[in-house]
Structure formats: structure tokens, C-alpha cells
Amino acid sequence: MVRPQDRKFVTADPEKCIGCCVCEYACSMVNEKTFNPNKSRIRAMRMGPLVNLAITCRHCEDPACVAACPRDALKQEENTGIIRVDESACNGCGWCISACQFGAMNMHPEKKVVFTCNSCTDNETKEPQCVKWCPEEALTYVTAETLAQKYRQKAVKNLFQTAEEAKKSK
Amino acid sequence: MFAYAGKILHVNLTTGETKTEPLTEDMAKSYIGGIGLGIRLLMDNSKPGTDAYDPDNPLIYCTGPLSGTMGPTAGNGYAVVSKSPSTGGVGEAKAHGFFGPDLKRAGYDAVVIKGKAPKLSYLWIDDDKVEIRNAEHLKYATVNDTDKRIRDELGDFYIRVSAIGEAGEKLCRFAAIINDEFRAIGRSGMGGVMGSKNLKAVAVRGTKDVNVANLDGFKEYIKMIHERMKGPATKKYKTLGTPENVLVLNSLSALATRNWTNATFEGADKVSGEYLNEHYVKKIVGCATCGMRCDHIAVVPEGPYKGSTSRLEFECLWSMGPLCGIDRLDAIIEAMRIVNEYGMDGISIGVVVAFAMDCYEHGVITKEQTDGIDLRFGNAEALIAIIHKIGKREGWLGNILAEGVAKAAELIGGDAYKYACHIKGLELPGYDLRTLKTAALGFSVSFRGACHLRNGAYSPDVKGKVNRFKIEKGRGKMITDESLMYNIIDSLIVCKFSRGTYYDGWKDLTNYYTLATGIPITPEEMMKSGDRIENLARLFNIREGKGTRKYDTLPWKIKNTPVPDEGPAKGVVVSEEEFQIGLDDYYASRGWTADGVPTIERLNALGLGDLAPIVQKATNGGA
Numbered sequence: 001m002v003r004p005q006d007r008k009f010v011t012a013d014p015e016k017c018i019g020c021c022v023c024e025y026a027c028s029m030v031n032e033k034t035f036n037p038n039k040s041r042i043r044a045m046r047m048g049p050l051v052n053l054a055i056t057c058r059h060c061e062d063p064a065c066v067a068a069c070p071r072d073a074l075k076q077e078e079n080t081g082i083i084r085v086d087e088s089a090c091n092g093c094g095w096c097i098s099a100c101q102f103g104a105m106n107m108h109p110e111k112k113v114v115f116t117c118n119s120c121t122d123n124e125t126k127e128p129q130c131v132k133w134c135p136e137e138a139l140t141y142v143t144a145e146t147l148a149q150k151y152r153q154k155a156v157k158n159l160f161q162t163a164e165e166a167k168k169s170k
Numbered sequence: 171m172f173a174y175a176g177k178i179l180h181v182n183l184t185t186g187e188t189k190t191e192p193l194t195e196d197m198a199k200s201y202i203g204g205i206g207l208g209i210r211l212l213m214d215n216s217k218p219g220t221d222a223y224d225p226d227n228p229l230i231y232c233t234g235p236l237s238g239t240m241g242p243t244a245g246n247g248y249a250v251v252s253k254s255p256s257t258g259g260v261g262e263a264k265a266h267g268f269f270g271p272d273l274k275r276a277g278y279d280a281v282v283i284k285g286k287a288p289k290l291s292y293l294w295i296d297d298d299k300v301e302i303r304n305a306e307h308l309k310y311a312t313v314n315d316t317d318k319r320i321r322d323e324l325g326d327f328y329i330r331v332s333a334i335g336e337a338g339e340k341l342c343r344f345a346a347i348i349n350d351e352f353r354a355i356g357r358s359g360m361g362g363v364m365g366s367k368n369l370k371a372v373a374v375r376g377t378k379d380v381n382v383a384n385l386d387g388f389k390e391y392i393k394m395i396h397e398r399m400k401g402p403a404t405k406k407y408k409t410l411g412t413p414e415n416v417l418v419l420n421s422l423s424a425l426a427t428r429n430w431t432n433a434t435f436e437g438a439d440k441v442s443g444e445y446l447n448e449h450y451v452k453k454i455v456g457c458a459t460c461g462m463r464c465d466h467i468a469v470v471p472e473g474p475y476k477g478s479t480s481r482l483e484f485e486c487l488w489s490m491g492p493l494c495g496i497d498r499l500d501a502i503i504e505a506m507r508i509v510n511e512y513g514m515d516g517i518s519i520g521v522v523v524a525f526a527m528d529c530y531e532h533g534v535i536t537k538e539q540t541d542g543i544d545l546r547f548g549n550a551e552a553l554i555a556i557i558h559k560i561g562k563r564e565g566w567l568g569n570i571l572a573e574g575v576a577k578a579a580e581l582i583g584g585d586a587y588k589y590a591c592h593i594k595g596l597e598l599p600g601y602d603l604r605t606l607k608t609a610a611l612g613f614s615v616s617f618r619g620a621c622h623l624r625n626g627a628y629s630p631d632v633k634g635k636v637n638r639f640k641i642e643k644g645r646g647k648m649i650t651d652e653s654l655m656y657n658i659i660d661s662l663i664v665c666k667f668s669r670g671t672y673y674d675g676w677k678d679l680t681n682y683y684t685l686a687t688g689i690p691i692t693p694e695e696m697m698k699s700g701d702r703i704e705n706l707a708r709l710f711n712i713r714e715g716k717g718t719r720k721y722d723t724l725p726w727k728i729k730n731t732p733v734p735d736e737g738p739a740k741g742v743v744v745s746e747e748e749f750q751i752g753l754d755d756y757y758a759s760r761g762w763t764a765d766g767v768p769t770i771e772r773l774n775a776l777g778l779g780d781l782a783p784i785v786q787k788a789t790n791g792g793a
Contacts (some may be wrong), residue, residue: 018455018463025240025459034379035239049351049467050453109377135396135461
């Protein structure tokens with residue numbers, strides 16, 4: 001039985017991400033041996049100077065993309081949560097693209113089949129390449145549990161900091 | 171060829187015709203890309219004496235060899251080159267952000283745009299498909315709005331747009347072309363040239379691969395630069411940013427204040443980088459592929475300009491702040507925001523307003539002529555009001571000021587020329603040249619007019635490597651040497667903020683180039699390319715009758731009004747005598763004649779022998 005504590009995915013911290021797209025270039029460099037954001041499995045959205053975020057597959061439990069595929073071309077790996085695409089079965093209909101709430105499914109410009117994050121780790125860092133290259137350390141490779149812990153810690157810190165400041169200003 | 175697209179696109183807006191030609195490896199290696207390639211294409215695609223606003227003047231978009239790769243800063247740049255409407259010589263500027271890489275991915279090293287569209291149009295480059303589309307519904311739209319509406323109508327969020335605002339459409343001589351909200355092809359009036367062609371924007375979507383020759387080597391190289399970017403070489407840009415200069419220059423009596431009346435500003439603390447960051451900066455963001463980040467996004471938290479948001483760097487903060495005697499950052503942020511909306515050069519606009527204020531204070535222009543605006547130094551509301559007038563060319567003064575200070579002074583007449591601070595028609599950037607005299611010499615000989623980014627001549631002055639209150643022999647060589655590096659940086663389109671990360675200088679840059687392109691090049695060859703580009707640009711200016719010694723000048727105030735401020739700089743001014751010594755020294759170091767003309771031997775040595783007729787004509791008293 002795989003526990004949620006075991007499955008990792010890439011997530012971006014909205015406070016740190018600056019939309020620089022280094023992740024896109026790193027992804028296409030490593031996975032496609034070229035520089036082309038259109039072939040990246042992670043995409044940065046820059047909607048204004050203060051609104052930036054990189055998004056990729058979150059390896060959902062019970063993923064909508066898999067359920068949506070009419071040709072059974074998508075399968076989720078039990079251990080890792082990675083969505084694997086059977087390229088011979090996929091006909092590029094894009095139903096999974098509309099099913100994904102994060103826009104994390106992409107159409108490969110040449111192969112005309114969908115592709116998404118494969119958590120490309122290397123032996124050196126055990127982290128996907130985008131995480132390794134992110135200059136702002138905005139990307140992390142986490143489990144749902146560590147992500148929750150991070151935000152809990154932050155919430156508690158903020159609470160006590162606010163209380164401390166309130167005391168000081170008195 | 172790797173990294174290069176290997177293709178140049180030609181567009182004729184009058185006829186709607188487009189065609190492509192290959193970029194040869196020889197051309198690529200000789201002129202690198204960016205401004206180097208652009209100036210060569212300008213020379214080859216224009217006839218002598220063509221007015222900047224004539225349809226035959228080509229507007230040339232160039233990518234660099236590294237654009238579209240993951241190369242930090244160099245991966246994301248593009249340059250625009252044309253004959254400048256402000257100087258009548260070479261006009262060029264670079265911008266980073268996200269536009270450049272898409273132009274490369276669409277498959278072009280350069281786009282040469284000639285002619286004039288019958289009605290306001292935009293150019294839509296979708297990989298191999300090139301279309302001239304109607305833009306009449308975008309008339310006078312702001313740059314940002316144009317960007318958004320074009321992406322909406324073409325239906326792709328990731329399309330990149332490089333556009334002009336109202337100022338460019340109205341042929342302001344210092345209009346800018348802007349991409350990605352606030353990244354500007356700022357200097358030398360490229361936006362005006364675009365406007366003269368009835369061209370509102372260039373929109374591009376590139377989906378092709380960009381491949382480098384040695385992927386593993388390139389990967390290691392950029393990893394190294396990313397690491398260096400986390401270190402001391404870029405610290406300034408990642409912390410306070412360029413506004414750090416406010417207090418540094420102020421302490422050196424080099425912060426030009428009230429249109430070069432004073433060299434220090436009593437309000438410096440209120441417009442310092444420290445103050446800006448503490449009270450206004452909300453987030454620091456960056457461009458595509460860059461491991462550094464430098465864009466200080468400032469937001470006004472309260473008061474009449476509450477919510478106004480803009481990126482702010484030293485030059486524009488200074489030009490619309492201390493230079494106009496203004497110590498209110500909220501107004502400066504708002505001014506910057508509207509300057510970007512109209513699409514104007516953020517340096518020139520401040521110098522233009524300061525010129526008008528100087529004229530007003532000296533009674534050269536009256537309150538009637540300003541349409542009632544009280545154009546005193548320090549009046550922030552007046553700054554905002556006059557920017558709107560200039561952006562729209564509204565009223566007598568707004569219309570005149572949109573011509574830039576050189577032409578405005580001629581039109582106003584009288585003593586106005588004394589207050590027009592420009593070189594070759596381009597407004598001075600943020601340094602008091604009376605107290606930074608290597609900079610004075612360097613700026614005067616720059617081929618695009620007054621500019622701190624052509625040879626970095628302010629650096630030895632600011633760093634205390636020379637006696638900055640004096641021009642003496644040896645400065646010429648200093649400027650020459652630095653110009654080679656700056657020309658290459660602008661041809662590779664490396665961001666100058668990252669120049670400190672190339673610890674091994676030429677070796678690092680040649681390595682970068684060869685790993686990407688597969689074209690072997692030695693540091694000596696690359697330095698020679700830097701020299702080739704400088705001489706080429708000088709030749710273009712000579713061909714247009716603007717390139718000889720009499721055009722290497724300094725503004726009246728720099729030579730005639732000694733620094734009045736107490737301190738070590740009191741009484742300093744650039745004398746005619748030392749300036750002429752400096753010019754002689756500079757020409758000698760370049761191997762040029764006393765009239766500042768490259769010799770035929772020099773041209774042959776640089777592989778520019780085909781341009782010898784320009785020199786022959788000039789030395790026979792032609793130009």
C-alpha cells in the first residue's frame with residue numbers, strides 16, 4: 001500500500017516564483033535535449049509583474065486526466081504517482097487537457113500526443129531538474145504531507161510574530 | 171550552424187511583400203548578432219541621406235546568437251537598430267524580457283522592416299507564417315493594452331509583443347518600443363521610426379527548437395554562471411538595485427541636479443535606493459532564463475498616486491527625480507508608469523522636462539507657453555502634467571518637447587540652447603560630466619550620442635581609478651578598450667547587469683559563444699569584432715554626415731557652468747582645452763585621423779575594406 005507520504009510532486013511557492021522560466025528551459029534541455037518551452041513539462045505563468053507562478057503535474061490521488069482518457073492511454077504509476085502516457089494509444093484528443101484543473105497536461109508539438117511531468121530525477125540530487133535549476137529556490141519536490149507541514153509552520157510562526165509585535169508596540 | 175536560426179526575414183510594409191535570405195556563417199562570425207549584425211544590415215539596406223522617418227529607413231529587429239537558449243540574460247534579449255531620429259546617426263537599443271527568444275524560435279536572426287503600411291498595422295510572425303494585420307482599433311492604445319489585446323485577438327497567452335504607444339505613433343523623437351510591460355528598446359528613438367512606418371507592434375510566436383552545438387558543455391557553463399549570479403558580482407542588482415547609485419553619486423558630487431545646475435541633491439535621501447526599497451518595492455522579478463533578478467517593482471501605498479505600479483531603475487528615477495529637482499518617489503513612480511504607457515525613453519523624457527524647467531526658470535519660456543503649468547524645478551504635479559502633454563504632442567510646448575532637447579532648443583530659440591543637455595541629439599544619462607571627466611570624453615565619442623552604455627567610461631571615475639576632475643592622456647585607450655567589450659556584450663545581447671559574472675572576461679565570452687554556436691573564435695578575434703562594430707558604426711555616422719570630430723561634443727552647461735556646490739568638486743568644469751586633448755588621445759588610440767575618421771588601412775585590417783569609399787569621400791572634404 002502506497003501512502004500519500006511517499007508520493008512526491010513539484011510545487012512552486014507563489015511568494016518566491018518570479019516567472020523567469022528557467023524551469024521550462026531546464027525541463028526541455030534534460031527531457032528533450034533542446035531549448036524549447038513548448039516542449040517543457042512545467043510552464044511558468046506571468047500574468048503581471050507581481051503575479052507569477054510555475055505549474056506542473058501534482059500527481060493527484062485519483063487523477064482526473066486518467067479518468068477522462070477515452071482510450072486508456074494514461075496510467076498512474078502506483079509507487080510514484082507519475083502519469084505515464086502510452087504514446088501508441090494516445091490520439092491527441094486533449095480530453096485530459098480539459099480535465100486537468102492545473103493545465104498541467106500539454107500537447108507535444110511534434111509527437112502530437114500529450115505529455116506531463118515525469119519527475120525526472122538524477123542520481124546526484126534525487127530531485128527533478130527544474131527544482132535543481134530554479135534560481136529562486138521557489139520550486140520544491142514535496143509530498144502532500146511535507147507541503148502541509150510547511151504551511152502549518154508558517155501559519156504558526158506568523159501568529160506568534162504578530163503577537164510578539166503587538167506586545168512590542170504596546 | 172547551431173544556436174543561430176540562419177535566416178533573415180525582409181518585410182516591406184508598403185507592398186506587403188516578405189522574403190527570407192540565409193545568414194552566412196561568415197556574416198555571423200564577423201558581426202556576432204544583436205547590434206553588430208543590425209548595424210551591418212542597416213549599412214547594407216539603406217541609402218545615404220535617407221531621413222530617419224522616411225519609409226526607406228529600415229527598422230531592424232535582431233536576436234543574438236544565444237537568444238532562445240537557456241543562457242542566462244543572453245538567452246532572452248533582442249536588439250532594434252535603425253537610423254536614429256534624434257541623432258541622424260546609428261540608432262540602437264536592446265531589451266530583455268521574453269520577446270527575443272520567441273523571435274529566435276520563430277526562426278529568425280533578424281527582421282528587416284522597410285516601407286510604410288497604408289494604415290496602422292501590426293506584424294504577426296507565427297513561425298514561418300508572416301502577416302501584416304490591421305491595427306487601427308489599437309490607435310493610441312497604451313503599450314500594455316496593445317500587448318494584451320493582440321494576444322487576446324490571436325488567442326494565445328504566450329505570444330510575445332513588442333509595441334509602441336501614442337508617443338511612437340506621434341513620431342516623438344525619443345519614443346521607445348516596449349515589450350513585456352516595462353522592458354524598453356529605450357534609447358535613440360526607435361519607437362518613432364516604428365510609428366513612421368504605421369507599425370504599431372510586432373507580435374511573435376516561435377515554436378521551433380533552439381539547439382546548441384555542445385549541449386553538455388553548454389549546460390556546465392550556464393550552471394557555472396548561475397552559481398556566480400548568486401555571488402557578489404550581481405549583489406547590487408539583487409538587493410537595492412541600480413537606485414543604489416543615488417547616494418553614491420551624490421557623495422561624489424556627480425548626481426546631476428536641476429538640469430546640471432547642481433551636482434548634489436539636497437533631497438537625495440528621500441529618493442535613495444534605500445528609501446525606495448524600504449517604502450515602495452513590493453517584489454523583485456526577472457526576465458526569462460535569468461538566474462539573477464533585478465526588476466524592482468515599486469507600488470505607491472498611499473496618497474494621490476496610490477496603487478501606481480512600475481519598475482524603477484536608477485536612470486529614470488534620477489531623470490524624473492533629482493534632475494527635475496523632485497524628491498517625491500510617489501510622483502516619480504507614477505511618472506515612470508505613464509512614460510511606459512506612452513512608450514517613451516525614460517532617460518530622455520526626464521532630461522526634456524528638466525530642460526523645459528530650466529528654460530522656464532530663466533524666462534526663456536513663459537507660463538502662457540506652458541498652457542499655465544508652473545514648470546518650476548521641484549514641482550511634481552507639473553512633471554506629470556507636462557509628460558501627458560509631450561506623450562500626446564499637445565499644446566505648443568508639448569509638441570516642441572516631443573522633438574527632444576536638441577531640436578526643441580532650435581525651435582524655441584534665444585538662450586534655450588544653453589539648457590539643452592545632449593550629445594549628437596541624444597539626451598544625457600544620469601551622471602554629472604563635469605565631475606566625471608572620463609565619462610565626459612567617453613559619452614562625447616559614443617556612436618549613438620550621449621550614452622553610459624557604449625563604453626562604460628563612468629566606471630574608472632566612479633571607482634576612483636583616475637583623477638576624475640581632469641582629462642589627460644591615457645583616457646582614450648581606456649575608453650577604446652572598454653568599447654570593444656560593450657560592443658560584443660550588445661551583439662551577444664548579454665545583459666550588462668551580469669557583466670561581472672564573466673570572471674575571465676573575453677575567455678568566458680568566447681567560450682559561451684563557441685559552446686552554443688559551434689563556431690570557433692579566439693578572444694583576439696572577438697575583440698577584433700568589437701573593434702569592427704565600433705568602426706562600422708562610426709562609418710555609418712560619417713556616411714550620414716554626422717560622424718566626424720565636430721560632432722563629438724559636450725553640452726554647453728558641462729563646459730560653461732562650474733559646479734556651484736560646496737565640496738571637493740566646487741568650481742569644476744570641462745575646459746575646451748582638456749576636452750580637445752582627450753579627443754586627440756582617443757582618435758589616436760583607435761587609429762583614426764585627427765578628424766576622427768577611420769583610415770583605409772584600419773578598415774582593411776578589420777575586414778571593412780568594402781566601405782572605404784565612405785572614408786575617401788569624407789577625407790576629400792565630402793562630409
